[in-house]
Amino acid sequence: MSPLDMLTEPLQYDFMLRALAATSLAAVVCALLSCWLVLIGWSLMGDAVSHAVLPGVVLSYALGLPFALGAIVFGLLAVVLIGAVRESRRVAEDAAIGIVFTTLFALGLVLISVTPSHTDLGHILFGSVLGVSRGDLVQIAVLAALVLALLLLRRRDLTLYAFDPTHARAIGLSPRRLGALLLGLLAVTAVVALQVVGVILVVAMLIIPGATARLLTDRFSRMLLIAPALSVAASALGILLSYWLDAASGGLIVLVQGGLYALVHVLAPRYGLLARHRARRGDGPAQPAGEGAADAQIDSVAERPSGTAVLEPTSDTSSASENSGPSRISSSAPTTMP
């Protein structure tokens, strides 16, 4: 069988076409959102919200309401609860997140076990992309279009929020409202993706594409193209592999994304392991020449000791989390300053 046949044979089936369409939509939306999440340092927040929507989805199912409704309610409930747990200053934010999302996730598991249902609610946990119906696909498409439109229309404000929330304040924007918008979109996106890879693995699609793109470019506008492109390619490959290997589709989608990240981590032209190794040995691509490089050298000679750590708490004490996430990708991106 030729490679072309391997590609086209699965596409004769309607269910495979629907699976590919649903996966691509979810991949694009998740990948776009992930660009902001990895820059703000909200990977763990993505994990939390995507797990915490489970009880909302199960309740919506039981009551015959749209999944997105329950998901948003519980996604935002999770954020409020995390803020409340963090109020007692003895509990760190990562602990607060861990307590809240596992508890809500557990509530979801219990609700699944007591909800009489014709379909297997276990599909919410692990995804059932090969069983996506026409109606499911329409719902995914509508939600994806909504998130996509809001993300693209507000992209400059969201990037400003991720980069410098104080300047957002300086021009009269509310960082808290922008953060809430991002979290709301996160909850809806979790619904889009959970039918594809399941609640447990949604977070992979919300982190890996942005992190991968981050290693490939220094321009945010390009991250917004690279992340969805890579994510769609990896997800489609995952679906085809699951057809041929007769293995879990959600698992394979994430596995391919993770594998792709590993490749980029090693091979990325500037920030990859090999490039950095070559740069350290001194035979790698030269640093950008010109005024900047010269300036940088002058700076390092003339540099005065900078201030010591400031004791005053300066961050916004009331909003959920501004730039305080635990897993910033930034540490792996070296600057070219000497």
Added chain:
Amino acid sequence: MSIRVEDLTVRYGEVTALDGLSVHIAAGEVTGLVGMNGAGKSTLFGAIMGSVPVASGRIGVDDEGPARARRRGAIGYVPQGEAIDSSFPVSVADVVMMGRYGHQGPIRRPRPADRRAVAEALARVELEDLARRPIGQLSGGQRRRAFVARGLAQGARTLLLDEPFAGVDKRSEALLVAVLRELAADGCTVLVSTHDLHALPDLARSAVLLRRRLLFHGPVAEALEPAMLARAFGLDPLAREEVAR
């Protein structure tokens, strides 16, 4: 045109960061805000920017509330170096364009006037050749100049700078001092926090010494007298008693 602070108190839990501060920062001159770490410099900025909850007291910027002044885009803010993720994938021109957002429609599509304002601001801090460079590839001094350019492009008449000279090369420092003095001469209010004193006489006409409350507000030369500095930095016996209490 000025910043007027009346009886401002800010608390973080049980810690009082600012205790009944009243001060009037005049327009038309650069004012240095001096104090050690924890003296309340960043807290004062935070209160003006609305990022820190105010326990009591009032702030006026150009005779209106700070929230209104911010909505008008009247306040420009240059953050501390370490407050910014320098590996963030934005270019110098991107950062300066953020200063124009308040002048643009809801999706922030740049118009020719915005591009002109960005180009002028970049020229003024001598970064026009580096406009397309990612900020991660700039030196500390160049990066600080980019943020000042953002305030220029914003057209802010009140400028707050938090430790702008920490880790900055001489050339950038001289350039920043010149630009800030020009702005003040033009009638802007410029407030610069620093615990680095040697740049002060060149930069500012008056200084505010802060230690959770106002210690001194007046000419820089008087502020830099040893006895005065000893009080600000907690080296005199009187101040030690005060802390012990």
